[in-house]
Amino acid sequence: MEIDVKLVITLGGMLVSVIGAAAVARQQIKVLIDQIQDQEQRMRAADVRADQLENLVTVQSQRVDVLSKMNAPDVLARRNRELSRFETLIEILQAEVGQLRAMHNGEHK
DSSP, X not given: OOOOHHHHHHHXXXXXXXXXXXXXXXXXXXXXXXXXXXXXXXXXXXXXXHHHHHHHHHHHHHHHHHHHHHTOHHHHHHHHHHHHHXXXXXXXXXXXXXXXXXXXXXXXX
């Protein structure tokens, strides 16, 4: 096998092409890795925000549940009956206090 100038130039050209392609590929891989890392950071930030929103929704749901139980018709009816009893008792006590004041400040009847 004879090595001539033409073969050496051809092999040299191929070697330069392979080295150039490897350099371009390395640069493109670096760019792709940077893009992947950026996307990963964005996804993690989005996950954090989604978790915070999910927790907020859970808390709000619990609050609404508590409020709905507090304002349930049976609970409101019971509270209204209690308030009515308290108002009646206050009226009775006011009348009794009025009688005691009258007795204390005047003649005992």
